[in-house]
Amino acid sequence: MDPADDAVTLSEGAVTALRGALPDVADRTVDAIITEVPSYENALSGPMGATIRQAVQLALGGFVALVSGTPAAAGTRRDPRRPATASTRGAYDLGRGEARSGRSMEALLAAYRIGARVSWRELSRVAVDHGVGARMLAEFAELVFAFIDELSAASAAGHADELAASGRVRRRRLERIAHLLLERAPADAVHAVVASTDWEPPETLTALVVRSDQVRAVLTSVDPATLQPADELPALADGERTLLLVPDVRRSLLLEQLGRYDAVVGPTVPWLEVRTSYDRVERALGLPRPDGTDRVDGLLDTDDVLVDLVVHADPAARAALRARALAPLEGVRPDTAARLEETLRAWLLHQGRREEVAAALFVHPQTVRYRMGRVRELWGDALGDPEVVRELVVALA
Structure with missing residues (x-):
């Protein structure tokens, strides 16, 4: 069955009284939120407080209009559990604004819970004073809380969407900073992008x-x-x-x-x-x-x-250096040349200490003596030239 078919319908006197109480209900609601949710204390004490009071009053006014029996269109009636599009849009925008202000969803939901409690307390008092019975009062309570639940859900969606959007914007700005740094962009250009985000430049x-x-x-x-x-x-x-x-x-x-x-x-x-x-x-x-x-x-x-x-910073230069430094090995068989190159490298690194060279190559010291004799034949007196030794150290590194 359509919820609107058995919806609460208040008397004209009760509706008039509820409408008259709305400014006071809005004030009490905002005051309670300021008292019980610390993060709203400063936000709702100044001009923002007046704006929120008006918004609360308008939202509750929309609810009273729904339960008053006012037709939404010819022959139809809206479900009082569901706020009008304008109300949900306002709640959605409120959620986005709260995210931009840095307040958490927990704070916003706490404000809605307090608003529901205070609104119900004040509105039910007026309804009882104007003859609303216990059964209808229970149904009235259900409508009040369902209505505010719908508004809080819209605000939660707005809050989440704003965080997602702002998160994407922040990520793009941080990625832009990284791009500029890797491109070696001028410092002024980097600082300009940094200034548009909350990223604190490190040392x-x-x-x-x-x-x-x-x-x-x-x-x-x-x-x-x-x-x-x-x-x-x-x-x-x-x-x-x-x-x-x-x-x-x-x-x-x-x-x-x-x-x-x-x-x-x-x-x-x-x-x-x-x-x-x-x-x-x-x-x-x-x-x-x-x-x-x-x-x-x-x-x-x-x-x-x-x-x-x-x-390995300049492979071409290193290849040219190796070719020049190891030129004496050009006429030697490849396998023999490889062993002599390996031995010469170890000899240079261990500064001619034969026992250490042998240990590094896993050969007998006599083998090292034989190989180095062959190396000296190939290089001759050049092995005593510091410049030649320097080239060999780099070439064989």
């Missing part, structure tokens, strides 16, 4: 690349103000890795927190220079590994591979 930023399936877990371990660029960077084009820019963190602590994740961590730099941190991470991702595994298998601190980064 430093640290770039790190983590496996995309671990991003959520990593974000719970770092500062919530961490930037996550949306732009697809060349080194991350496969989508399997994600860049994060972490503000004001001690690298030792960050490395400890990331211990169980697969990540590459760059240096900590002044926040406007974070591109240099990312550049180092990007170069580290391109370094070859002896075992052929991905550089994001496990945790890698770029400070631990500085020599490799320098040596």
Whole structure:
């Protein structure tokens, strides 16, 4: 059966009395909210309070109109449990405004609960004074609370929609900040975007690349103000890795927190220079590994591979240097040349200490003596030239 068919219909005298009581009911409702919900104390004490009082009065007036028997259209009557479109739109907009003001949904729902209680207390008193019996009073109570539930649901929807919209706007602005930083945009341009959001510029930023399936877990371990660029960077084009820019963190602590994740961590730099941190991470991702595994298998601190980064910074120059420095091996059989190269490298690194070279190569010291004799034949007196030795150290690094 349609709820409107057996809806409460109040006498003309009761309706008139209810309408006359609305200003006082609105005042009492707002006063109760101010008293019982601290976050509304300042918001409702000034001009905003007068606006809300009027809104409460209009909403309750709409309810009284519904229960008064006023037809919504010829031959029809609205269900008093359901506010008119204008009332729900107002409640929806109220929810959005509360979100923009920074008040929580809990505060808004508490205000509605208090409003329902006070409104029912005041309206029921007027209804009883004008002859409304117990049975009708119970039905009247149901309508009051159902009506306010509908309004609170509309406000909750508005609050949620505003948070979602503002969250998207904030994310886009943070992504824009990250984009400008990675593009090395002028400081003025970066500061202009920062000024439009609530992101507080840190002293430093640290770039790190983590496996995309671990991003959520990593974000719970770092500062919530961490930037996550949306732009697809060349080194991350496969989508399997994600860049994060972490503000004001001690690298030792960050490395400890990331211990169980697969990540590459760059240096900590002044926040406007974070591109240099990312550049180092990007170069580290391109370094070859002896075992052929991905550089994001496990945790890698770029400070631990500085020599490799320098040596591999210019592959073409390094290839030319190797060709020149190792030219004496050109006429030697490839397998023999490989053994002599390996031995010369160990000899240079261990500064000619034969026992240590043998241990590093897992060969007998006499083998080292034989091989180095062959090396000296090939290089001759050049092995005594510091410049030649310097080139060999870099070429064989």
